[in-house]
């Protein structure tokens with residue numbers, strides 16, 4: 001018997017919306033969340049695809065998330081948009097704030113959007129990709145829960161703290177990277193646990209501080225930063241810029257706020273948008289073509305660009321649909337109305 005089920009892309013979106021609505025989320029939230037989950041599964045980013053629906057529904061059931069929250073978009077300063085998510089999930093807050101961020105970036109050259117009081121579970125690349133579709137360069141970052149030990153330590157301080165960047169390209173999809181500043185996203189360790197597979201050395205230590213390949217021990221211990229002290233410093237920067245700078249919680253504060261309920265992390269997010277046309281004026285095309293030379297020199301030697309795998313997966317999924325483990329399919333079916 002196959003251990004995986006194949007779903008056409010339309011079905012991924014339909015299941016997502018149905019599960020979220022059955023879980024009590026408003027129509028607007030269900031659609032906004034479904035789009036990021038759909039995009040994650042389509043691009044074979046399994047740790048932030050359909051699997052995330054389980055955590056979304058659990059977070060609502062635990063009474064933490066406001067499933068009907070209506071985000072408020074505030075014109076805070078000439079180059080700053082604030083969005084108060086009112087303790088709802090972040091995708092709707094991003095969707096509502098993006099037009100003002102884009103408008104400000106086009107006017108000022110550089111603009112920031114601070115999303116506050118949001119429950120955050122999603123990958124960041126759909127957001128930076130959406131901003132780059134407007135011809136802007138984008139950078140996004142967010143804390144999570146304190147699961148990650150600083151380099152040289154063994155007690156969790158940082159979140160898995162992703163950072164994502166997008167650069168629009170003239171003749172194709174943007175250059176995008178998006179990664180946790182931990183060695184890997186926590187969701188990936190959870191997927192290893194669900195599949196009964198060991199994790200590679202270097203991802204985490206157990207609660208005694210010893211290296212571990214056991215995902216359960218890793219989840220109970222501490223995750224490690226990527227690149228040692230370099231990932232650790234970047235992670236600290238994300239705590240600061242998407243935490244105290246925007247008046248929101250650090251990963252440790254978000255963890256305490258959770259009160260061991262196990263909901264999605266609640267905190268802020270910072271998104272920056274730059275308009276190359278304002279920085280470069282009439283010279284924009286010339287400088288963009290120099291950027292293209294850099295991309296060519298990467299690909300030209302057989303190395304790949306970040307996002308290349310994702311764009312290939314996107315095309316594959318359009319033709320073949322997506323494959324998910326039977327166990328995940330069954331868990332999702334169990335959340336649908338009978």
Ligand SMILES: NC(=O)C1=CN([C@@H]2O[C@H](COP(=O)(O)OP(=O)(O)OC[C@H]3O[C@@H](n4cnc5c(N)ncnc54)[C@H](OP(=O)(O)O)[C@@H]3O)[C@@H](O)[C@H]2O)C=CC1
Nearest residue numbers: 122123124160162177178179180184185306307308309310
């Ligand atoms: N909301 C939250 O709090 C959190 C969300 N996340 C999300 O988890 C996701 C996964 O993060 P993580 O586990 O760190 O992912 P990875 O360690 O797999 O890194 C992903 C990034 O690196 C690129 N990449 C991977 N391998 C290569 C390679 N050989 N050459 C060039 N580029 C490469 C990927 O491109 P490609 O996609 O093309 O493979 C992608 O941009 C992210 O989308 C992140 O936003 C993570 C932590 C917390």
Ligand SMILES: O=C([O-])C1=[NH+]CCC1
Nearest residue numbers: 121144160185186187
């Ligand atoms: O995979 C991860 O590390 C997380 N995804 C959402 C919150 C943290």
